[in-house]
Amino acid sequence: MAWTVRSAITWGQAYLSNNNIENARLDAEVLLSHVLSQRRIYLFIDPDKQLTFSEISTYRTLLTRRTRREPIAYITGKKEFYSRSFNVNGHVLIPRPETELLVDEAIKLAKSHASVLEIGVGSGALIISILALRKDLVGFGSDISFDALRVARENAIFHGVADRLHLFAGDTLNPLAATFELIVVNPPYIKSGDKHLLQEDVALYEPARALFGGKDGLNVIKAILMNVDRCLGRGGRLIMEIGDDLLKPVCAFLADRQSLVLVSVLHDLAGMPRAIVARKENGQFCY
Numbered sequence: 001m002a003w004t005v006r007s008a009i010t011w012g013q014a015y016l017s018n019n020n021i022e023n024a025r026l027d028a029e030v031l032l033s034h035v036l037s038q039r040r041i042y043l044f045i046d047p048d049k050q051l052t053f054s055e056i057s058t059y060r061t062l063l064t065r066r067t068r069r070e071p072i073a074y075i076t077g078k079k080e081f082y083s084r085s086f087n088v089n090g091h092v093l094i095p096r097p098e099t100e101l102l103v104d105e106a107i108k109l110a111k112s113h114a115s116v117l118e119i120g121v122g123s124g125a126l127i128i129s130i131l132a133l134r135k136d137l138v139g140f141g142s143d144i145s146f147d148a149l150r151v152a153r154e155n156a157i158f159h160g161v162a163d164r165l166h167l168f169a170g171d172t173l174n175p176l177a178a179t180f181e182l183i184v185v186n187p188p189y190i191k192s193g194d195k196h197l198l199q200e201d202v203a204l205y206e207p208a209r210a211l212f213g214g215k216d217g218l219n220v221i222k223a224i225l226m227n228v229d230r231c232l233g234r235g236g237r238l239i240m241e242i243g244d245d246l247l248k249p250v251c252a253f254l255a256d257r258q259s260l261v262l263v264s265v266l267h268d269l270a271g272m273p274r275a276i277v278a279r280k281e282n283g284q285f286c287y
Contacts, residue, residue: 002050003050003051003056004047004048004049004050004051005032005036005043005046005047005048005049005051006047006048008028008032008051008056008059009025009028009029009032009043012024012027012028012031012032012059012063013025013028015028015063015067016028016063016066016067019067021066021067027066027072028063029043030072030076031059031062031063031066031072031075031076032059034062034075034076034078035055035058035059035062036055062075069199069200069201069204069205070201070204070205071094071201071202071205071206073088073094074088074089074090074094074205077089079094079095079123079125081095081097081099081100081125081126081129082100082103082125082129084125084128084129084132084159086123086124086125086128086155087123087151087154087155087158088123088151089147089151090205090206090207091145091147091148091150091151091207092122092123092145092147092148092151092152092207092210093122093123093186093206093207093210093211094206095122095123095125095126098241098268098269098274099125099126099186099241100129101241101266101268101274101275102126102184102186102239102241102266102275103126103129103130103133105239105266105275105277106130106182106184106239107130107133107134109182109237109239109277110130110134110137110181110182111181111182112136113136113137113138114136114137114138114180114181114182115137115138115139115140115178115180115181115182116130116131116137116138116139116140116180116181116182116183116184117139117140117141117142117180117182117183117184117231118139118140118141118142118183118184118185119142119172119173119183119184119185119187119224120142120143120144120172120185120186120187120188120210120220121141121142121143121148121149121152121167122143122148122151122152122186122210123148123151123152123155124141124151124152124153124155124156124165124167125155126184126186127139127140127141127152127165127184128152128155128156128159128161128165130184131161131164131165132159132160132161137164138164138166139161139164139165139166140165140166140167140168140178140180141165141166141167141168142167142168142169142170142172143167143169143170144169144170144171144209145169145207145209146169149167149168149169152165152167153167172220172223172224172227173223173224173227173228173230173231178231179230179231179232179233179236180231180232180233180236181232181233181235181236181237182236182237182238182239183228183231183232183236183237183238183239184238184239184240185224185238185239185240185241186240186241187213187220187221187224187240187241188209188210188211188212188213188219188220189213189217189218189220189221189241189242189243189246190211190212190213190217190243191212191213191214191215191216191217192212192213192214192215193215194217195212198211216249217243217245217246218246218249218250218253221240221242221246221250221253222253224238224240225250225253225254225257225260225278226257228260228280229257229259229260229280232280233280234280234281235279235280235281236279236280237263237277237278237279237280238260238276238277238278238279238280239266239275239276239277240275240276240278241274241275242273242274242275242276244272244273244274247265247273247276250276251276254276254278259280259281260278260279260280260281261278261279261281262276262277262278263277263278263279264276264277265277
């Protein structure tokens with residue numbers, strides 16, 4: 001039988017569905033377009049195109065990987081974030097749409113020609129998106145993983161911001177002896193006991209140290225909030241993503257930090273608290 005684009009998608013959808021994969025049709029299309037090195041729209045432009053034996057073989061291999069719950073982003077090596085494509089692999093967290101809130105806030109708050117730091121840079125999707133939108137900014141990114149830093153460097157080069165992004169290895173704020181006007185961070189904040197609540201794609205494949213923040217989810221968040229004021233100039237801002245169940249404990253912790261004032265809480269499209277913005281200044285907590 002001659003395999004066409006149409007028949008391959010139909011077969012792939014059925015194969016994924018039989019293995020209890022949600023969004024089987026979409027995944028089948030994404031994987032086939034990846035095999036063909038084409039955009040998804042191409043599948044509908046030429047559905048009767050015949051596939052080679054090599055293309056079918058590769059497609060079947062990728063479908064098998066998906067049935068093992070490997071994320072599509074890791075299979076294709078790509079993930080879109082803020083309308084840009086980023087390289088990703090198992091060493092970095094897959095960027096989520098809700099994190100785009102931090103980009104929106106950063107480009108709004110960053111003063112002209114400011115220095116912006118991302119703690120835990122991962123793939124670089126966050127800081128690179130900020131730099132791509134604000135040509136006047138200089139970026140810095142730290143990560144504990146050298147493998148993650150390599151991915152971030154690849155993405156910085158691809159998106160043309162490598163000359164404005166300085167990457168270095170370090171755990172949270174430990175290696176820093178400089179001050180910044182803006183710091184952004186998407187820390188690990190999932191409670192270690194909640195692993196069973198995650199989708200298998202996430203729990204089995206994404207790097208644990210980028211996901212879990214200890215028993216209460218606050219280990220890394222507290223470490224950053226305890227020390228971030230020494231890395232912020234007066235009036236500098238911290239934009240930090242948090243879990244929707246961590247707003248109260250984070251606010252309570254901030255209330256004891258005399259040099260940090262909570263400015264605002266950012267909500268996602270579902271109306272859930274997704275990030276906080278704090279300002280460096282002397283004085284009492286107010287919210």
